[in-house]
Amino acid sequence: MIQVENLMKRYGNQTVVDHISFEVKEREIFGMLGPNGAGKTTTMEMIEGLRDPDDGKIVVAGVDAKRQKKKLKQHIGMQLQSTSLFDYLTVKESIELYASFYPKARPVKELLVSFDLQEKEKTWVKHLSGGQRQRLAIAIAVVHDPKVIFLDEPTTGLDPAARRSLWDIVLQLREEGRTIFLSTHYMEEAEVLCDRIAIMDRGKILALDTPRELIRQLGTNTRIEFPSKDDCYDSEFSTLAGVKKVVRLENDLVQLHTDQLADTLQQLIPLADKYHLPLNGISTRTATLEDVFLEQTGKRLS
């Protein structure tokens, strides 16, 4: 549904999107995960025809995004980081306004129901909660029934309940047969929603696959973390059963990557006893996309 080849964008002498290529399949939720400034918005807005690339090819639903911008608009819906809404229009009036921009639009009532905004139809935009505002922004993005929807960090700033309710909406959009391109810096969001994820940092795609496969490629499935001020015991940690890697984190934390959690812990406790190492605050967890990100970039996403 989307093909991107060798896409590049420069601002001054900074290359913010560095020759990236990828494809998004039909009816897929495709996520771009990366920290602030990674180049996600720039990439998304080039695909949407809002920014001109310096190089590369973009085809969306068979339309050349660089040359056929008018045609492109019929096929795509966008929720930008700052979708313009008018404070003193009601929810219903806002949808009607955006619907009037297109020759054919979905019935307003249907959108109010789909986005759980019936009770707010007469409420001014100014008085909506963050979650309701985002739901309205997405309702407006799909008012012309587009095949492809772009959501730029749709849940940033929302509380957990509003975030989950928005996830349901995104899943529903896919159920309706749409293709969704989403950017986020929340790993959980990427893990829950996305069929495939591109991990982006400094303008480059570092890894691209399903969340499950990205985690599987790490090789070890469990992380043990505990405070450890200096690295003099790290070589001993690396000999513990199951430990494949010892990583020093910021804040005097050490992380053991293991595929035999119970065995590692069984050997770690006597070792800590022997050297009087406090294991206060020790935690164990299954590997996540955060670990994939750490592995790829050497830094934490959150």
Ligand SMILES: Nc1ncnc2c1ncn2[C@@H]1O[C@H](COP(=O)(O)OP(=O)(O)OP(=O)(O)O)[C@@H](O)[C@H]1O
């Ligand atoms: N119009 C512009 N002029 C100059 N530099 C820009 C412009 N837009 C973005 N940049 C720079 O390009 C880089 C990538 O920005 P971009 O907004 O695409 O990243 P992002 O991954 O979407 O981050 P965020 O999550 O903060 O939106 C940043 O260093 C940013 O400062």
